[in-house]
Amino acid sequence: MKFxxxxxxxxxxxxxxxxxxxxxGLTGIVGPNGCGKxxxxxAMRWAMGERLL
Numbered sequence: 916m917k918f919x920x921x922x923x924x925x926x927x928x929x930x931x932x933x934x935x936x937x938x939x940g941l942t943g944i945v946g947p948n949g950c951g952k953x954x955x956x957x958a959m960r961w962a963m964g965e966r967l968l
Contacts, residue, residue: 916963921955 924932944952 918959921959923955 918937920937921935922932923935944955946952
């Protein structure tokens with residue numbers, strides 16, 4: 916599975932609809948503490964089928 920974009924709305928600091936385009940070469944998500952970076956990564960991992968046992 917490959918993500919090409921992520922649309923966010925009403926999520927932590929993304930109260931307005933936001934679209935993150937993931938182009939070749941993207942290596943990380945950067946932002947201030949408390950903006951939801953780790954939640955985005957966990958959601959993407961869940962969508963790809965990773966399960967914590």
